[in-house]
Each structure stands twice: as structure tokens, then as C-alpha cells.
Amino acid sequence: MSKLGAKTAAEAGAFKIVNVPEAHKAMLDQYCISGTYVGPSEEESPWVPFGDNAAIRHLAFDVRNNIYANVLWIKSKGVIGTHKHRGMVWAIGLEGSFRYLEYDWVCRPGDFITEFPGHAHTLVTDEEDGMKAFFWMQGANEFYDDEGNFVETLDVWWFMNHYETYCKEQGIPINRQLYL
Amino acid sequence: MATVAENKMKAPASDVTEIVEVPWAYRETVERLSPGGRYIDMQSDVDSPWVPFGDGAAIKHLMFDVRTNTYSNILWMKGPGTIGTHLHRGNVTMVTITGSVRYLEYEWVGTPGGLILETPGEAHTLVTDHPEGCKLFGWMQGPIDFFDADANFIETVDVWWMITHYETYCKENGIPFNEKLYL
Numbered sequence: 378m379s380k381l382g383a384k385t386a387a388e389a390g391a392f393k394i395v396n397v398p399e400a401h402k403a404m405l406d407q408y409c410i411s412g413t414y415v416g417p418s419e420e421e422s423p424w425v426p427f428g429d430n431a432a433i434r435h436l437a438f439d440v441r442n443n444i445y446a447n448v449l450w451i452k453s454k455g456v457i458g459t460h461k462h463r464g465m466v467w468a469i470g471l472e473g474s475f476r477y478l479e480y481d482w483v484c485r486p487g488d489f490i491t492e493f494p495g496h497a498h499t500l501v502t503d504e505e506d507g508m509k510a511f512f513w514m515q516g517a518n519e520f521y522d523d524e525g526n527f528v529e530t531l532d533v534w535w536f537m538n539h540y541e542t543y544c545k546e547q548g549i550p551i552n553r554q555l556y557l
Numbered sequence: 558m559a560t561v562a563e564n565k566m567k568a569p570a571s572d573v574t575e576i577v578e579v580p581w582a583y584r585e586t587v588e589r590l591s592p593g594g595r596y597i598d599m600q601s602d603v604d605s606p607w608v609p610f611g612d613g614a615a616i617k618h619l620m621f622d623v624r625t626n627t628y629s630n631i632l633w634m635k636g637p638g639t640i641g642t643h644l645h646r647g648n649v650t651m652v653t654i655t656g657s658v659r660y661l662e663y664e665w666v667g668t669p670g671g672l673i674l675e676t677p678g679e680a681h682t683l684v685t686d687h688p689e690g691c692k693l694f695g696w697m698q699g700p701i702d703f704f705d706a707d708a709n710f711i712e713t714v715d716v717w718w719m720i721t722h723y724e725t726y727c728k729e730n731g732i733p734f735n736e737k738l739y740l
Contacts, residue, residue, distance in 0.1 A: 401717035408623050408720065408739070440591050441624055441740065525560065534583035537590070556590070557624065 413437065413554040421552055425543040430455045430507075435540040437513075438533050439557040444515045445536040451475070451507040457500040458523065460531075464516015466492035473508035475500055484510065497521075595737050599631060599694070604735055608726040613638045613690075618723040620696075621716050622740040627698045628719045634658075634690035640683040641706065647699020649675035656691030659684055667693075 399405065415421050415436050424432040430452050437446040443464070448471065451457065468491075470484040477498040484490050492498075494516070502508040518531045529535075544551055571577065581587075597619050598604045607615040613635050620629035626647070631654065634640075651673040658667045660681040667673050675681075677699070685691045700715040712718075727734055 400712070401721045404717045404720045404724070408621075410624055439624070440587075441622070534586055537586055538583055541586075 410557070413557065415552070415554050420549065422540075422555060423543065423547065423549055424450065425539055427539075431457065433536075433539065435536060435555055436511075437557055438537050438540075438555055440533055440537075441557075442515065443517070443533045444513070444557070445533045446511070446513045447536065448509055448511050450509045451500075451502045453505060453507045454503055455501070455507065459497060459499045459521050459525075461495075461497035461519040461521070462492055462514075462516065463494050463519070464514065465494065466490075466515070467513040468492075469511045471509040471511055473502055473504040473506055475502045475508040475510060477501070592740060597737055605723070605738060606726065606730070606732055607633065608722055610722075614640070616719075616722065618719060618738060620740055621720050621723075621738055623716055623720075624740075625698065626700070626716045627696070627740075628716045629694075629696045630719065632691075632693045632695060634685045634692075636688065636690045637686055638684075638690065642680055642682045642704050642708075644678075644680040644702040644704070645675055645699070646677055646702070647697065648677065649673070649698075650696040651675070652694045654692040654694055656685055656687035656689050658691045658693060659686070667691075 422434050422436060424434050427433045427449075432450045432452070434448040434450065435445070436448065437444070439445070449457070451473075468484070468489070470486050470488045470490075472486060474483050474485045476483045477500055479498040482490075516532065520528045520531060522528050540555065541551060543549075599617065599619065602617075605617050605619060607617050610616045610632075615633045615635070617631040617633070618628070619631065620627070622628065632640075634656070651667075653667040653669050653671050653673070655669060658673075659665065660683055662681040673693075700713045702713050703711045705711055723738070724734060726732070
């Protein structure tokens with residue numbers, strides 16, 4: 378058996394494009410999905426109002442896996458009401474801070490959190506200048522009113538519709554980079 | 558905070574044999590952007606041919622998903638034989654359709670209808686002792702590293718290998734590619 382771990386990934390660090398052996402180049406040329414790039418401008422993806430005090434900047438929609446990614450911005454001290462996840466969530470704090478009434482941690486810039494199917498929680502920011510955080514979400518997201526009445530299930534279709542409706546209203550061209 | 562809600566779904570919510578217009582706000586978006594579900598026949602060669610995999614085996618390709626490196630197929634071992642030791646870097650879901658299958662590393666024997674689950678990091682050696690071999694339906698995610706009998710790494714197989722395997726055979730035999738296989 379070869380000496381496992383003798384070669385480290387850190388050694389493979391040439392600052393140049395290395396020609397990687399590829400047995401199926403023709404297949405990649407034909408079928409490989411291009412990665413996407415979404416820059417910071419509002420032309421590439423605008424802030425779409427989400428109620429009076431929040432906005433969502435959509436970054437990716439994957440209809441095959443019901444995945445959607447975006448930045449949530451709550452503009453001042455405020456709440457995203459209680460919602461229940463049926464899928465997984467990954468998030469990183471970007472600005473300000475936010476927390477959930479149900480947990481004892483606070484997510485600040487650079488902090489990383491995960492959420493799992495079955496979690497129901499209430500997102501708040503105590504900051505005068507609010508918060509921004511990047512979210513990568515899979516699956517359905519159920520929203521409830523303050524009496525605990527079910528309001529609506531949000532998933533990739535809601536998020537796409539949120540983005541496209543606003544773009545149409547504002548005459549902003551749909552950015553294909555958002556569609557995986 | 559969670560309150561206890563009534564579990565209403567004690568049986569299928571409706572057994573009426575008619576299409577119910579489900580409230581759904583995004584029907585138009587789904588029609589425009591969803592790749593759509595599909596049906597692929599596994600019993601015949603109509604949707605996908607048997608592609609030889611060595612002398613004693615063949616693969617019927619059923620699905621290629623280049624976004625998640627997921628692929629589905631039927632592996633047919635035509636008689637007693639072995640698929641040499643390989644290491645999975647993703648998940649595998651398999652169902653034995655005919656014959657039987659086992660791995661040298663495990664104690665169980667898979668028989669028709671049985672479900673086999675494999676998880677990242679497992680290396681194992683597939684064997685069928687059954688006189689008629691086996692047919693295995695598989696749903697695989699991620700790469701599989703194959704090794705020779707001396708444990709030399711030979712090749713990493715994933716969705717690209719599967720598409721090449723299918724398309725090369727189709728071209729050689731004048732079979733048109735079936736769009737349904739590409740998710």
C-alpha cells in the first residue's frame with residue numbers, strides 16, 4: 378500500500394493553470410453546467426422589498442433541487458416572523474447582527490450557522506442599522522402569523538416569482554446567472 | 558415554540574379518481590422552468606440499450622444529472638462474477654431486481670426486492686454467486702474510485718464516465734441518444 382497522506386494538497390499550489398487530465402473532455406464540453414457569477418450591482422440583482430423593513434437580494438435558483446440562495450437585509454431593528462423549515466439552511470452573517478428568539482446565540486459578520494428540517498424559529502435583529510446575511514436554503518419554508526395560523530409555504534418558486542415580478546415591474550432584465 | 562397540532566393525514570387525503578385543481582400560485586413558472594418528471598422503461602431496450610461492461614456484465618443507463626453528479630442505471634451481471642474493489646465518495650441506493658449479490662466485506666446477501674444503501678468512504682468488492690448473476694437497480698451520487706487487483710488506482714468513474722459509456726455505444730450502434738435520460 379502506498380504511503381497514505383505523504384503527498385499533501387498544500388504542495389499542489391502552482392500559480393498557473395495546470396492542464397488536468399480529463400478522459401471525458403468531449404462530454405464536459407457538451408454537457409458541463411457553467412458556474413455563475415453575480416456581482417454587487419443592482420442591475421445584476423436588485424434589492425427586492427420583503428415587507429416594509431426588509432429586502433431580499435436573490436443570487437441563485439435551482440429548480441431541480443429546490444435550492445435558493447440570497448442575501449436577507451433587515452433595514453432596522455425588526456423581525457422576520459416565525460417560520461418552519463422542511464429543508465436545510467446554511468448562512469453567514471455579513472453586516473450587523475441577528476438572532477432567533479428561540480436560541481441563545483447571536484450571528485454577527487463572519488459567523489456561520491446551520492438550520493435543519495423541523496426547526497421553527499423567529500428571526501430578529503436588535504440593531505438600529507439592522508442586518509445582512511447570506512442564506513443558502515433547500516426545501517420548503519412555512520410562514521405563520523402571530524396567532525400561529527399557517528400563511529404560506531415559500532420555496533424556490535416563490536423566490537423566483539419574487540425576483541421576476543419585481544424585475545418586470547421595474548424594467549430590469551432577468552439575469553440568467555441566477556438560474557442554476 | 559411548537560404547539561401540538563392535529564395529525565389529520567391518517568390515510569391518503571383523497572381517494573377520488575380524478576384530477577383535483579390544487580391551489581398553486583407558480584404553475585406558469587414551473588411550466589416554463591422545470592425540467593419535468595419523466596418515465597423511463599427499465600424492462601425493455603426502448604428507452605435505453607444494454608451497454609457491455611466487460612465480458613460478463615452490462616449497464617442500462619437510466620438517468621444522468623450533471624448538476625449534482627448523480628446517475629442511475631441497472632447493472633447486469635450475466636453469471637457468477639465480480640466487480641473489483643472500489644471506493645465511494647458519494648451515496649448509493651440499490652435494489653436487487655433478479656439473482657443475488659453480496660460484498661466480500663459484508664455478511665448479508667442482497668436478494669430481489671432488498672434495498673442496499675452505501676455511504677461515502679466505503680470501499681468494497683461486489684460479487685454474485687448466483688448461477689444467473691444479478692440485476693441491480695442503482696441510484697448513485699458522486700465519484701467511484703476503481704482499483705486493480707494490486708490496489709493500484711485505475712480511474713475515477715462518475716456521471717461523465719456514464720454519459721461517455723452510453724453515448725459511445727449508441728454512436729457505434731446507430732442508436733439515437735434518448736433526451737429523457739438527461740435530467
